[in-house]
Amino acid sequence: MRFLFLIASNLKRKKLRTLLTILSILVAFLLFGYLSAIRVALSSGVDVADADRLVIRHKVSIIQLLPESYGRDIARMEGVAQLTHATWFGGIYQEPKNFFPQMPVHPDDYLAVYPEVLLPDDQLQAWKNTKTGAIVGRTTADRFGFEIGDRVPILSPIWPQKDGNQTWEFDIVGIYDGAEQGTDTSPLFFRYDYFDETHMGDRGQVGWYVLRVTDADLATQVAEAIDANFANSFAETKSEPEGAFVQAFAKQIGNIAAIMIAILSMVFFTILLVAGNTMAQSVHERTRELAVLKSIGFTDRGTLFLVLGESTIISAIGGLMGLGLAWLMISAGDPTKGAFPVFYFPEKDIVLGLLLVGALGLAAGIFPALQAKQLRIADALRR
Amino acid sequence: MNDIASPSAEPASPEPADSAETLLDLRGIDKTFKRGSEEIQVLQKLDLQVPRGEFLALMGPSGSGKSTLLNLIGGLDRPSHGEIHVDNHRIDRLSDRKLATWRARNVGFVFQFYNLMPVLTAARNVELPLLLTRMNGARRRKHVATALDVVGLSHRVKHYPRQLSGGEQQRVGIARAIVTDPQLLLCDEPTGDLDRKSGDEILDLLQALNQHHGKTIIMVTHDPHAAERASRTLHLDKGRLNRED
Ligand SMILES: Nc1ncnc2c1ncn2[C@@H]1O[C@H](COP(=O)(O)OP(=O)(O)OP(=O)(O)O)[C@@H](O)[C@H]1O
Ligand SMILES: [Mg+2]
Numbered sequence: 001m002r003f004l005f006l007i008a009s010n011l012k013r014k015k016l017r018t019l020l021t022i023l024s025i026l027v028a029f030l031l032f033g034y035l036s037a038i039r040v041a042l043s044s045g046v047d048v049a050d051a052d053r054l055v056i057r058h059k060v061s062i063i064q065l066l067p068e069s070y071g072r073d074i075a076r077m078e079g080v081a082q083l084t085h086a087t088w089f090g091g092i093y094q095e096p097k098n099f100f101p102q103m104p105v106h107p108d109d110y111l112a113v114y115p116e117v118l119l120p121d122d123q124l125q126a127w128k129n130t131k132t133g134a135i136v137g138r139t140t141a142d143r144f145g146f147e148i149g150d151r152v153p154i155l156s157p158i159w160p161q162k163d164g165n166q167t168w169e170f171d172i173v174g175i176y177d178g179a180e181q182g183t184d185t186s187p188l189f190f191r192y193d194y195f196d197e198t199h200m201g202d203r204g205q206v207g208w209y210v211l212r213v214t215d216a217d218l219a220t221q222v223a224e225a226i227d228a229n230f231a232n233s234f235a236e237t238k239s240e241p242e243g244a245f246v247q248a249f250a251k252q253i254g255n256i257a258a259i260m261i262a263i264l265s266m267v268f269f270t271i272l273l274v275a276g277n278t279m280a281q282s283v284h285e286r287t288r289e290l291a292v293l294k295s296i297g298f299t300d301r302g303t304l305f306l307v308l309g310e311s312t313i314i315s316a317i318g319g320l321m322g323l324g325l326a327w328l329m330i331s332a333g334d335p336t337k338g339a340f341p342v343f344y345f346p347e348k349d350i351v352l353g354l355l356l357v358g359a360l361g362l363a364a365g366i367f368p369a370l371q372a373k374q375l376r377i378a379d380a381l382r383r
Numbered sequence: 384m385n386d387i388a389s390p391s392a393e394p395a396s397p398e399p400a401d402s403a404e405t406l407l408d409l410r411g412i413d414k415t416f417k418r419g420s421e422e423i424q425v426l427q428k429l430d431l432q433v434p435r436g437e438f439l440a441l442m443g444p445s446g447s448g449k450s451t452l453l454n455l456i457g458g459l460d461r462p463s464h465g466e467i468h469v470d471n472h473r474i475d476r477l478s479d480r481k482l483a484t485w486r487a488r489n490v491g492f493v494f495q496f497y498n499l500m501p502v503l504t505a506a507r508n509v510e511l512p513l514l515l516t517r518m519n520g521a522r523r524r525k526h527v528a529t530a531l532d533v534v535g536l537s538h539r540v541k542h543y544p545r546q547l548s549g550g551e552q553q554r555v556g557i558a559r560a561i562v563t564d565p566q567l568l569l570c571d572e573p574t575g576d577l578d579r580k581s582g583d584e585i586l587d588l589l590q591a592l593n594q595h596h597g598k599t600i601i602m603v604t605h606d607p608h609a610a611e612r613a614s615r616t617l618h619l620d621k622g623r624l625n626r627e628d
Contacts (some may be wrong), residue, residue, distance in 0.1 A: 009502040047442050292498045295459055296512045296559075297487025299480050378451075378460040381494075 007309045010282060012234020018314065020279040025318025025360070026325070028271045028347035032264055033287040040182070040256050052081075052114065052216045054223050056209040058235055058381060063088075065233055068196075068204040079218040080211050084109035084313035087195070091154035091168065093144070100140045100341070101187040102154060106197035113212050115150040123148070123174030131194045134170035137185030139341050141175045148172055152188075159199045168198075186341030210242070232379075268356070275364035278309045283368035284321055289382030290372050304373040311365025312358070313343035319357030323350065386520065406566065406599050406600045407433035407456065412465035414451055423449050427622030429465070435566070437592040438600045438608035443619035450571055452619065456601065457490045457569045458482045491560025493570040497552040499544040499559075505531065506540045509558045516563065530558040533596075534588060550581030559586060562596070568592065570602040572622040576611055586612045 011018045056074065057066035068085070075083045089102040107127050111117055119127075119135055136146050146152060150172045161167045170190050178257045180183045196203055213219050223239035230237045283290070290303055298306075327345050334343040387564040402487045407593075414426040425448040433439055441449050453586065455467060458474050467475045474485055499508045506527050513523040529535055534554040544552050545585045553573060556590050560568055574582035592598045602613060 002520070006500075006503070006511070006514070009500070009507070013502050278525065288498065289500055291509070292492075292494075292500075294483065295457070295486065295492050297483050297515050299483040301480075304484075376460075378454045380456075381459075382450075 003309070004307065005023045007306060007313060008309050010286075011287075011314065013282065017278060018057070021275055021314055022318040022321075024274050025271055025315060026322040028267050029319045029322025029357070030326045030329075031267060031322075032353055033323050033345060033349070034329060035260050035264060036353075037326075037330045037343055037345050038340070040346050040349075041343045042256060050211050052219065054211050054219055054226075054239050055242050056211070056215060056223075056226055056237050056239045057207075059227075059238045060236075062208065065205040065207060066237065068206050070230065070235075070237070071206075071209065072363065073208060073229065074226060076370060077211050077222065077229070079215065079222040079225075082109065082112045083209060084113040085192075085206040085209045086110070087192070087205070088158075089154075089156055089190075089195075090158045091156040093152065093154055095306060098144070102134075102156075103187060103189055105189050106192050107189075107292070108139075110189065113210050116183045118179055119176040120175050123176075126173040128172055129193060129301060130173050132169065133173035134173050134188050134190035135174035135321045136172055136175055136188040137341075138175060138177050140188060141172075146172050146175070147200040148175065150272065154188075159195070159201070160181050162200050163196050163198070166204070172284050182342055182343055182345075184341050194380040202241055204381065240358075257268070268360070272360060272363055275311065275360060276367070278314070279368045282310070283307055283372055287375065287380050288383060291377045294375070294377045295381070300373045303375070304369045307372045308365045309367035311369070313362030315357050315361030315364065318352070319360065323353045323357070397577075404435045405432050406435040406470055406611045407431065407462060407601075408439075408466075409456070410468075411467045412455065412467070413454075413463045414448070414455065414460075415463050422627065424622060426455075426462070429623055431617075431624055433599065433601065435599055436593070437599055438590065438613045438614060438621050439602070440613035440616040441601060441603045442605065442607070442610055442616060445605075447619045448622065449619050453571055453601065453603055455490060457567075458486050471606040472522050484587075487512060488563065489565050489567060491563070491565045491568045492554050493553070493560050493568065493573045495572040495575040497544070497549075497556045499552055499555055503543070504540065505536060505542050505544070505547065505555045505558075508544070508555055509562050512559060527558075527560055530562040533592075542608045549577050549580070550584055552595075553577065553581070553585050554588065557585070557592075561596075563590065566597075566599055568598050568600045570600065572603055572605065574604065574606065582609065584605075 056066070056070075058066055065087070066085075071085060074080060084106060086103045086105050091102045092098070093100070107124060111119060111124070123135065125197060127135055131154060134152070136152075139145065152170050152172060154168050154170065155166050156168060157166060159168075161168065170188070176185065177183075192206075211222075213222050219241055223241075225238050226239045290306075292305075293303060294300070327350075330343065330345045334340040389405075393401065409429060409431040412426050412429040412431075415422050415424045417423075429452070431452075439586065441452065443449050451460070452568075455462050456469075456473075458477070461475050463476070466473060466512060472485070474482065475486060478580050483497060499505075500511070503511075508529045509530050510523055511527055518526070528537070528540075536551060536554050536558065539547060541549060544555070547555065553576075555621075557573075568589070574585050575590070586609055589600055589602065593600050593614075600613075602609070604610055617626065621624075
């Protein structure tokens with residue numbers, strides 16, 4: 001580390017050039033960090049999809065309902081471990097931009113199929129004892145300051161009550177957390193029995209079923225059996241693994257992720273050129289000084305490391321500040337205030353970012369460094 | 384990062400000058416350069432012996448090969464033929480890496496245009512050769528202070544090269560050359576870029592280093608007035624060395 005001052009002193013040589021290079025590296029890594037959080041947000045459902053979960057929906061489309069009675073048939077079928085159902089409520093809390101999902105479910109069944117939803121036992125009991133009770137995820141609770149005991153009014157244009165009133169009131173009896181960082185904790189769940197007996201339309205309808213198979217290898221077979229069973233009935237079904245179901249939603253989003261990766265690759269390529277150019281100029285300008293260092297007794301390899309050290313320091317300053325800034329901005333939370341219930345800087349992207357910092361430093365410095373290594377003292381001193 | 388340092392022992396303590404002992408011995412040196420397809424023979428069957436403690440001046444017309452010869456002696460370049468012995472070590476056959484280490488321990492270079500790092504202070508410039516030794520920071524600073532004191536620049540430690548006069552910059556260059564206490568100083572036109580007064584001061588300094596610190600000095604110069612300070616002057620012409628008339 002005794003050479004640090006020597007390496008660092010070269011950054012002061014052309015202060016503006018160094019500053020601009022560092023800034024462009026900073027921006028690239030900021031972009032990298034922030035986009036990786038957005039990518040997670042867009043693909044969160046896909047990432048947490050569980051291979052042993054099947055989703056059964058109406059064959060025509062997700063908005064067509066299925067009879068509740070199907071549940072009894074499905075539950076009896078071979079390979080089905082647990083079964084639950086959910087329905088899209090589509091309610092609005094105060095104003096449309098406050099979007100978060102709400103779904104009527106059966107408490108015990110739902111939690112059995114979704115073990116990643118963590119609800120304390122006493123809150124589950126309270127939910128089972130309160131017909132108008134609802135539980136809400138941590139993200140939404142924090143966002144609107146919901147607390148246990150609050151009464152939350154939700155307007156549902158799709159599901160008016162029998163008397164025509166569109167406003168439903170739920171008593172918050174629990175707040176759940178996600179077992180994993182990627183678990184979506186934005187939905188509000190309320191009781192299906194309350195929903196079923198209160199809304200205006202026909203009884204006994206659900207949006208879709210979700211089941212857990214006894215063995216992930218059986219998933220395809222079970223799906224086929226279910227669809228065969230309801231073929232030619234008035235509501236035919238389409239069963240698929242949860243991943244595929246979520247992916248159907250996320251298909252366009254997947255394309256967006258690919259575009260993001262393409263953009264980031266171009267950004268990094270540009271940054272590599274910028275940083276490489278800075279290093280090449282910097283070495284070119286002090287050919288003579290490098291020759292003097294060698295005459296003093298610095299070895300060829302030593303000068304190689306001096307130049308690589310310099311480019312690595314430039315990359316590290318810009319890259320770490322960029323990643324740090326991205327981390328700060330991501331920690332500040334979902335920029336859309338609701339559209340991205342899952343929004344964080346994934347650890348593997350942080351590690352990838354750090355690796356990129358090192359790789360950029362080496363890649364930008366390697367050619368000038370080799371040039372410095374090969375420099376012949378006598379020739380360089382003549383110039 | 385240890386690789387930057389060619390492993391080096393402490394600088395050798397000055398040994399008593401023994402005028403009979405040969406420090407530098409060049410035998411049958413040829414040096415040719417290729418320029419395209421053309422070969423230029425710069426040095427031809429050149430022999431040179433320099434006793435320890437001598438102050439030798441090298442003169443000769445421009446392009447006669449003075450710098451080339453100095454580079455060979457200092458291990459910055461290799462002869463096409465011949466042998467170079469310094470202090471009974473043959474240096475022309477050392478690997479690049481070993482040669483670098485040898486330079487760090489045994490030679491100090493002084494250049495016409497000082498060749499200081501503009502981004503480093505005088506003290507940091509002088510410290511550079513010590514980075515290649517095992518000395519810790521405190522000892523390095525002590526040696527730097529001593530070297531700057533010898534050249535009379537104790538009051539300019541924190542100055543950058545651009546804040547110093549030409550003469551002062553050359554003193555920093557000399558301090559850098561002597562800070563590891565090498566036995567041999569190689570100076571290529573050290574006063575070539577200085578006015579008479581500053582040049583004389585530099586020559587006084589070199590003479591003092593030769594007489595009081597036992598440095599063997601080889602100085603290339605165009606200036607007969609400067610050459611007068613040396614104990615011997617040789618002329619390089621047509622690839623050979625000739626005694627002064
Ligand atoms: N690396 C090299 N490649 C090709 N030719 C070279 C090289 N180094 C020196 N020469 C040639 O060798 C000859 C001697 O050069 P050198 O620099 O040693 O002369 P010099 O006596 O120091 O001259 P000056 O007094 O101008 O400094 C010149 O003709 C020069 O062009
Ligand atoms: Mg010359």
